[in-house]
Amino acid sequence: MLKKNKKMQGELQAERNDYTVNESPKILRKKTIKELIAPAGIDASNIDHLEIISNTKRYARSFFISALPRMCTFPELFRDMYFFGDINTSIYINPIPESSSQNELNRTINELETERIVAADKGNINRESTLAQKRYEAEQLRDEIAAGFNKLYSASVVSTLFAYNLEDLDRLTKLLASEMSKSLIGIKSAWGMQEEAFKSNLPFNDDKIKRTHTFDHRSMGTVFPFTTSEVGHITGIPFGFNKQTGVPILFDNFHSSLTNYNMVIFAKSGAGKSVTMKTLISRSAVLMGIQSLALDAEGEYSIVAESLGGTNVVISPNSKTVINVFDIETEVVKDEITGRDKTVLNVENKVEDVTQALLTMARGSTRSKDVNEVTKQIIAENVAQEYAAYGITSDPNSLYESRSSGNTEMLGRARKKMPTIGSWYRRLQRNAEGNTNQDYRSHYSYLLKVMKQYVREYDGQMAYFDGQSTFDLLDGTLFINLDISQLEERFARPLAQQILLSWIWEKYVKKNSEDRKKAAKKRVLVDEAWMLLPYPEAVDFLNTMARRARKRNVSLAIISQRFQDFYEKPEVQAVLTSSDTKLLLAQDKSEIQYLKEVFKLSEGEAGFLVTCGKGEGLLKVGADTAILQITPTAKEFEFVETNLNKLMENNQRRS
DSSP, X not given: OHHHHHHHHHHHHHHHHHHHHHHOTTOOOOOOHHHHHSOSEEEOOSSSOEEEESSSOXXXXXXXEEXXXXXXXXXXXXXXXXXXXXXEEEEEEEEOOHHHHHHHHHHHHHHHHXXXXXXXXXXXXXXXXXXXXXXXXXXXXXXXXXXXXXXXEEEEEEEEEEESSHHHHHHHHHHHHHHHHTTTOEEEEOTTOHHHHHHHTSTTOOOSSOOOEEEEHHHHHTTSOOOOOOOBOTTSEEEEEETTTOOEEEEOXXXXXXXXXXXXXXXXXXXXXHHHHHHHHHHHHHHHOOEEEEEESSSOSHHHHHHTTOEEEEXXXXXXXXXXXXXXXXXXXXXXXXOOEEEEOOHHHHHHHHHHHHHHHHHTTTTOTTOOHHHXXXXXXXXXXXXXXXXXXXXXGGGEEEEEETTEEEEEEEEOOOOOHHXXXXXXXXXXXXXXXXXXXXXXXXXHHHGGGGOGGGXXXXXXXXXXXXXXXXXXXXXXXXXXXXXXXXXXXXXXXXXXXXXHIIIIITTSOSSTTTSOOEEEXXXXXXXXXXXXXXXXXXXXXXXXXXXXTEEEEEEESOHHHHHTOGGGHHHHHTOSEEEEEOOOHHHHHHHHHHHTOOHHHHHHHHHOOTTEEEEEETTEEEEEEOOOOHHHHHHXXXXXXXXXXXXXXXX
């Protein structure tokens, strides 16, 4: 009975199944994931490629890395492969035990030494030198591993390239091999192992061909397909291209994400720093209305001023241009209590700035040790007395005098004349004559002797800073160039840089409101800033300006070719730390170690800076880094290029 019931139940169930199938033909079975992602079939009968059979036939060819450069230091070693069209790449990495590493390296060292001896016996000097270098590197690596500072890895890289026909696959294969060879990387098609190589490139963690290479931990890091960050300020100008991705770099020196607007540019001679800065100046002026002022130490920016309709001022012993270090201006600041704008005249700060400049003058090119705190005190007292004699106080109105005709006061106010180095020197003479302090006597005598060279009355050879200023810095001018290239390089130029920085602060920076919504965007460029570094007062003012610039919506741009000088001056480190933008172009090998330490460069980045071409470099903006390629347009080239031969070549190509 039980069996019969079971039989009947089975028949009924079959009837139900038949009924369901017959009555519901539209119900479809869900496909598996395998069925959804897998092709209809793969033909692996060919020894150099696979045929992938699906709705559209495709072809695939797998490769492995067959050769590598001796040193792998540049980030994203295989980047050209990772981003080469329709391609998949797998990397298999296995750490090598320390004992095995030591044994292998000892064996390699012995083999290299044997080969070196043979080469020496045969008189093959070049091969002997190469083998000696390889042995040294192997010994160094062995010692690093023994000390726990390094580690060896066995790694293989497998790639599969896809195309829709064999002709394209062959063409792309040749192109990929050519691109990789530029980095001294060899690739080989997995002949007779296409199926195994293809399976090795599937996400199953199964390396079936095991064509490995040995890496240490530094070179291993170059294999990972990390993408570089991009500098892409939506408000920025096209500054160049990311050399790795080809993406345009949009750079806004005044972007809200930056903690400050300062920038430092370091490059060896001929690396393209002048071309780079001229490109930045011209594009930011035209596209963003940013005003720039350059302290031009080499006479390279005058043509930019001409092209932008700006102002070019030459300061030299033979020019009639005068810059008065005593010039002082009012400034608009926010009242700490009311929060409202108020106009102030900070005479105390100006006395300090002028004193610092006169101290540098007094030290001279020899940086005399006779100048000390007593000397500074005498200078400062006489500077303060000069302002007081001209009736200039903390009251902004004290900068002006009333004009009258007879008994009738005329409308308007006239600016007072300022004290000068000449008037200060005459005061110094009078105070020296009346001095009764024995401690001051030698210092007065020293100052009267050395400061005479800066006074026009005595036909001083450096008297171009003595007198009333012959021009003013007008707001709204897109580019102002102060050319000091005709001054003597050892001392006169650094002195001019310091005096002009103080003057620029008064006449250019302080015109900007502390309210950045009201303030124009301005940039001050200090070319060949290394000249300032031997002079402590100049360095101090540079640091001060770097800290105070952002408050006035101003970017201080420090340009120099000698980074070691900055590294060896701890007191100038504030300039580097208060600069959110760093641009590093091609560097000398002697400089690279200092740059690595200060800017936390990777081995690859450091290696790139030693080998990169003109106009190439690392652009670090905040937390972002990009490999920059600057390419001026044909029109820009006419005024940014300083190499006359290249300029002639470019003109010939255009004609």
